[in-house]
Amino acid sequence: AMDMCGMGKESNDPEDALIKNPWLTTITISRTDGEEACKGALVSEYFIITAAHCFNVDDEAHLISVKIGRSLNKVEKVIFHPNYNINAKKAEGINEFYDYDIALVKVKSKVKFNPEARPICIPCTEGTTRALRKVHPDTTCKDHEDELLNVNVGIVPAIFIAQKRKHEDLERKNVKIKTGDKKHACNRDALEASIYKNVVKNVKDVVTERFLCTGGIDPVVDDNTCKGESGGPLIITKKKRYIQVAVISWGVYDLCKGGERHGQSPPFARDFHLNLFQVLPFLREHLKEELKFLP
Numbered sequence: 001a002m003d004m005c006g007m008g009k010e011s012n013d014p015e016d017a018l019i020k021n022p023w024l025t026t027i028t029i030s031r032t033d034g035e036e037a038c039k040g041a042l043v044s045e046y047f048i049i050t051a052a053h054c055f056n057v058d059d060e061a062h063l064i065s066v067k068i069g070r071s072l073n074k075v076e077k078v079i080f081h082p083n084y085n086i087n088a089k090k091a092e093g094i095n096e097f098y099d100y101d102i103a104l105v106k107v108k109s110k111v112k113f114n115p116e117a118r119p120i121c122i123p124c125t126e127g128t129t130r131a132l133r134k135v136h137p138d139t140t141c142k143d144h145e146d147e148l149l150n151v152n153v154g155i156v157p158a159i160f161i162a163q164k165r166k167h168e169d170l171e172r173k174n175v176k177i178k179t180g181d182k183k184h185a186c187n188r189d190a191l192e193a194s195i196y197k198n199v200v201k202n203v204k205d206v207v208t209e210r211f212l213c214t215g216g217i218d219p220v221v222d223d224n225t226c227k228g229e230s231g232g233p234l235i236i237t238k239k240k241r242y243i244q245v246a247v248i249s250w251g252v253y254d255l256c257k258g259g260e261r262h263g264q265s266p267p268f269a270r271d272f273h274l275n276l277f278q279v280l281p282f283l284r285e286h287l288k289e290e291l292k293f294l295p
């Protein structure tokens with residue numbers, strides 16, 4: 001049925017990029033000094049989840065467009081998380097503070113779902129309960145979090161989508177979310193970031209409770225994000241269904257500086273993703289007309 005979230009055609013043909021990832025969107029902001037592009041995930045007929053840092057406060061809606069499937073959509077408005085402020089810690093010498101790095105982009109006209117444009121599942125919605133085939137109907141949001149971000153296991157496999165070259169072909173990248181005792185080592189590497197080195201005293205000043213951490217070489221060598229993947233979904237797959245658990249926010253090291261992926265990531269290359277379970281009030285408030293949220 002068209003109303004099922006997190007569906008994607010299983011295919012190895014790179015030509016099928018769009019129907020394999022029908023929820024992946026590209027957001028383009030045209031400014032006087034050039035264009036900025038970010039990724040986003042379609043979550044309902046009007047909304048895309050992306051990163052707040054993709055936008056400047058003075059970006060006007062008419063300069064933003066979103067590619068969903070093959071169609072270019074006009075934007076009605078961008079809703080920033082109220083607690084997002086990249087300049088919040090400038091006084092402490094922290095030039096970029098990514099806490100609450102999430103925004104909702106509302107498109108002007110309702111998206112007509114089709115095999116190349118379909119929503120991803122997000123936590124604590126009935127769609128995700130169905131996707132997880134949770135037997136008892138009174139499944140709670142906590143059940144989703146326990147199943148998806150299992151802390152006892154400590155390492156949770158996840159994927160994100162990277163654009164190989166300029167044109168369409170997309171490829172899936174594999175990472176492990178460090179939810180257990182490897183989480184601290186993962187978070188600590190944030191201080192290797194050029195702009196945090198010698199400035200940040202403790203990790204928690206920049207890696208807040210809102211973030212999930214991936215990357216590094218322990219237990220296996222993870223893929224790393226590039227700046228251009230900002231705003232894209234961090235996805236957990238269950239039974240061939242795709243559930244977004246976080247938004248790609250920032251990384252310690254940009255593999256694609258100036259263009260395509262190149263070279264080898266250093267072991268301290270970690271990526272930080274805005275955990276959707278940490279911003280549920282924001283999601284409920286703005287998506288309640290279109291998605292049924294659980295208690």
Ligand SMILES: CO[C@H]1CCN(Cc2c(C)cc(C)c3[nH]ccc23)[C@H](CO)C1
Pocket residue numbers: 096193194195196225226227228229230231248249250251252253254255271
């Ligand atoms: C704290 O200092 C760093 C913050 C952000 N980094 C840029 C960046 C952004 C903005 C977003 C995503 C997804 C990135 N993936 C990899 C790098 C990267 C630069 C390092 O390149 C400096």
